[in-house]
Amino acid sequence: MDDATLARLGHLSRILLKDEEQAALLQDLRTILRFVDEIKSVPTKDVEPLAHPLDTVQALRNDSVIDDIERDKYQQVASQTVDGFYVVPKVIDS
Amino acid sequence: MNFSSKWEPVIGLEIHVQLNTQSKLFSTSPAQVNSDPNVHANIVDLAIPGTLPVLNRKALHKAIMFGVAISARISKTCRFERKSYFYPDLPKGYQITQLSDPIVGKGSIDVLTEGKSAKTVGITRAHLEEDAGKSVHDRIANTTAIDLNRAGTPLLEVVTEPHLNSPSEAASCFRQLHTLVTWLGICDGNLNEGSMRCDANVSVRQRGDKALGNRTEIKNVNSFRFVERALHYEIERHIALLEQGESVERETRLYDVERDETRRMRGKEYSDDYRYFPDPDLLPVAVSEDLVESIRRSMPELPHVRRERYVSQLELDHGIAALLTRDRETSEYFERANRVTGNARLVANWILGNVGSILNRDELTIEEFPLSPEALGKILSHVDDDELSDAMAKQVFDQVLAHGNSVNEALDRVRQTQISGSGELRKIVQTVLDNHPNQVKQLSEGKSKVLGFLIGQAIKMSQGKADPKQLSEIFRELTSS
């Protein structure tokens, strides 16, 4: 874990790291990783990963439409909308 | 298409098929894209905190149907993963997709190539995923406007092996998949509205080389013709670079329809780290043998099976069989008409000929064609019975279409103009016999096939007004002596 990695993580997760907090965060993340690194020593040969505590399978939904959409209400909690669109500053493709 | 004898293009496609479900893949909002912005985005689609996805059974079934149609292995337990990236039209900040256990595994389709026999193209996989919303740039100055109606609509992403070696093969493969998904009724196939979008991966190598060249990806092409043209441009660009000793850069490109060229969109060096992991909001989906079997039983006869049947059982030419099975509607029309007539070749020729030209002229689909397949079948059965010449059948056909007459009315009318006086017919037959001594000789040697030719000549002479059955009798009478 170094500055470059932290910067990359910040970019991937869209968290802007201010210069003054960078050092402390780097320290924290190093501590956290040292802490979680202990799992690497657990023998897990032939162990299947477990994603869910219960061994169940998906219940499916019928393909029916429920028309309960209240756009104006939903958009009340948005900072900026115009003519029913959500609005953001222009996306510039890098 | 040969770019040169030296270079060989290698192409693989990724085709996004919008499944035509009523509701979205993981939410109950209507899967309708063209409406006022955001009126079809519910709290799940908007990723309002606390909302959760629930899988649409129909979407799963449609994906399985596709898998069965390409003889693919259907995953017994399929899983969904999250693919993380930030974009304003991706509300959750991740897309729910399938990475490790796609619902459809390896399969294949037969792609018909120009004038050649079918080529088997491998399908690597097909997986379910949700679509993103739409970003509208500069509708409002310097901003991007977001419409999430499309967010969450179900997509089946079909990935082919890099088995395609020319732009026309690639376009043909795209077309073949279009036929298949519309035939199965799992996609409306409306290319203009983005119901199917194609990404093409292309590289060029020296013929005989095993290793692949650097590839580029052309994104989001939505017509068969544009796929062909974009690839054509791109392959020539690759070859030009390689001939100059330069290398092709791995990148994503866009096809500009206006200028008929591809343009760099972004390089691979910017590619994101998508941090895929199993979506903890969803459990593994169990797909039983029984389910696959019941879907298989519910499926229509597949286009390639039908095509083969037309060739082997109905003795139609490959080309004609292919044309009849290009879409399910044409094929169904043929099936129904042929059920009445029983002369497949005759019915096929009429559908692809007379019917086809009217569809072209009036810009109709075959479903909109006013003459029912049964009515056409009835007209043609008179031709098959030699009661009606082809030309007279055409008159009946035209009358029904022009005046909305019933087939029987039209038949009566046309028959009234038929030359039935045996004196006049005898004269015509005699003239034909005089003009074709060779055929008469063959006929006397027992080659009865010639009779058809002679009758044809007589009908021509009568300008289509003679009854073929009567003609046949007179011919027999005059040549048997």
Add this chain to the structure above:
Amino acid sequence: MDTIQSIKQLCDLMDTRQASSYEITSEYLARIRRIDKQLNSFVSLHEEAALRAARLADKNRACGRIKPLTGIPIGHKDVFCVKGERTSCCSRMLESFVAPYSATIVQNLEDAGAVSLGKTNMDEFAMGSSNETSIFGPARNPWNLDRVPGGSSGGSAAAVAACIAPACTGSDTGGSIRQPASFCGVTGFKPTYGVNSRFGMVAFASSLDHPGTLTRSVEDARIMFDAMSGQDLLDSTSSRAPASSNTSAATRMTLGYPTSLFSDLPFSITNALEEARKILEGQGNTIIEIDLPHFDNAVAAYYVISCAEASANLARYDGIRYGHRSMHGSTFDSLCEHSRSEGFGQEVKRRILTGTFVLSVGHYDAYYVKAQKVRRLIRDDYLRAFEKVDLILSPASPTTAFRLHALDREPTEMYKQDQFTVPVNMAGLPAMSIPCGFAEELPVGFQMIGPHFGESRLFSLGVQFQTLTDWHLKAPNVLA
């Protein structure tokens, strides 16, 4: 009205017309106004709506339309959406977010007649064990205002302990119900994973998040459970609820006791635990030693998995459709970065960055997949133990309530607070924290852990314990 009232007692008061729901609700609102400035356990009050609902409940009761919770006021942890009310998760990110819908469990409780008093304080996005990461400031422990109430459901625990709410909902991802219940001397319960719907609970770590309750008694926990649980078609991971009371459930049980895990605990904690053990033994329950070999690996694996899931769950907060939106940023990317940096607190950022790291290329197998394998080993340890025992006993927390700011400099020390609770979430087991004594005038709780869908055993043993003890009948004198 007595200070301490269980749901059951409140129902009796209403049934016998000694008090109306309106009077009861008003009384709790008055208590909140009186003392919650010190506790900071509520972050929003639904006064008008509550009184309206209380009046309606009284009408229903008068007409004989009586449901298990008709007229009972409760608080909801601010992680649950309540339609038309702010649901902030105590984060600046959602400070002004008004939920357009209600969580399934909120709806279920309302359908059972409950009246919502307001929203309770919590660690930001439920990430913390002390309630100190809330933007509304920490909630305080009513037994000692210099101490934390635990977290993340600190507000709910403090409110129930101080008797300013008869019961509250909570959420438990790694101990966020049971640890504060233990710190505040109340009954904390979370059922088997999936039995309470997660729909409408703002997600922290989806495969570990368990909605549950903080109540005055086990009996109340059962009443709440019956009302709020059940399979929900809106939550793909939800399960059918097991029966809460099973008469055939053995009244004398075999209880597992992993003594080896308790060696590092302070005497005051082990002492209270021993007392509880003796009481249960005295009732004819058998205690046997069990082994949970991967117990020590649980916290590390938990942090990998929970941070990974959280990093994706919290990606939706981009400032576009809801939530904090920065004044800075002239492109989408930069607006998004500013909004998230301003909207999330330090602990949330740490976890998002950690989660992003463990899922990124090159680290996924070493951390995320590895943690999932360890997760299976942990779960299998429990499954094996439950072949021999009916329930497992353990502490709920390695300490009693600690002082404010005692641990907030050392994130990993804070994480170890959850060592007895985290493994239970990894395995998705039902568990309960019950008050069993005091150490230096601070409450101590012990934990009972059941097998999957073994809720009825927990209720059965818990009721048994509370008929023999009165720890749950004690209240701090903060009200005086």
